[in-house]
Amino acid sequence: MASSKIVDPSEPTPEASRWQQESELLRVATLWQLSESELEDLSTLGQRLVDVSHWKNDPSEVVRFLRARPSDVDAAERMFRNMIAWRLANRVDTILQDYEPPPIMWAYYPGAVLRDFDRAGDPVYVGRIGVTDGVGMLQRFGRDEMIRHAIWIREFVSRGEWIQRFETRQGRPVRRVTLVEDLQGLSVSHLNRQLLSVYGEIMRLDQDNYPETAKKLIIIRAPLLFRTIWKMAKFFFDPGVVEKMVFVSAKHTAKVLEEYLDLHILPSCVIPEGQGQATDGMPSRFEGGPLPKGTDGVSDGK
CATH class of the missing domain: 3.40.525.10 (CRAL-TRIO lipid binding domain)
Structure with a gap:
């Protein structure tokens, strides 16, 4: 979740430069409250992933896989590489642009x-x-x-x-x-x-x-x-x-x-006193319910 905008997969991926910036690693370590050993594992993982040319190959993204497989750099590396392969096979990088x-x-x-x-x-x-x-x-x-x-x-x-x-x-x-x-x-x-x-x-x-x-x-x-x-x-x-x-x-x-x-x-259908709404760009109707019969059009939808 490090990105502040929808990432354009066609943009160059500066993996090496991000990994080589000590300030970037320290920023991630501070945000995730990494121990010294975890920071060392993250740096090691970055060195192993130098051949992965993808915008996800960034310390702020890779750290999630290290946390998911604590104290096991090998497992974190496999998990990350499998994720990249899955994204490419399923055209995930462009789904926010080409799917509705x-x-x-x-x-x-x-x-x-x-x-x-x-x-x-x-x-x-x-x-x-x-x-x-x-x-x-x-x-x-x-x-x-x-x-x-x-x-x-x-x-x-x-x-x-x-x-x-x-x-x-x-x-x-x-x-x-x-x-x-x-x-x-x-x-x-x-x-x-x-x-x-x-x-x-x-x-x-x-x-x-x-x-x-x-x-x-x-x-x-x-x-x-x-x-x-x-x-x-x-x-x-x-x-x-x-x-x-x-x-x-x-x-x-x-x-x-x-x-x-x-x-x-929270939405009122979850808690009576709730007044919460969805953030812009996401479904705003929380009531759910059975699908209407015979039509794909809905008056209170998007």
Whole structure:
């Protein structure tokens, strides 16, 4: 999330110069509060990646992979190289320019970075998979479109134009995001085998290619059914990601959320007193619901 604008993949990639600037390494070390050994590992990793000509080959990006594979430079290097190969194979670098979510998916797949921040001044992302018609999405658009949409969302979160607004307002770079996932409305329809397979793919590509994006993952209003889903879903998550999760019952939702953020920054469909809105450029409708029948046009969409 070091970029303050949408990166143009056609621009030259000054990997060597960024890695050779001691001031850049120290800036990253300060931002991520790296220990001396971690800084040494980051420098070593930079030397190993000298052959990778890609804008992601930057200390502020590579450090995420080192944090995802702590004390294992070999694993961090493999993870980073696999990510670059995945981006090239799936044309991820240009997705913000050449892909636009279908209007109905935009309107009925709630998930966005909010305009305001958590108590530490970091961005907040709210998703509402519980009210998302996942089966309807899969039937209408298919696996590939759902995966493409998921990648688009993650690219916008990691390098969209909202980051420049954040940096101007907060006076510092984005490091990580507080994620709030609302599971109210989760039902047996979400146990569809094909849908769970797609969600599993999304969870995996998220962790493999966007590590250390989440500062905290707060899962709220989970119904009893979630226990069954979690038994299957937990295997898609790395241990480090599970450690960041906070599971909150409906009864204690407001109390726990208040520890991390002011409730008024959240959408009203999540918290009654909420007045929060999505940042510009992201879906602004958080209600979700069943997909309308027979048309891809929506009056309250994009």
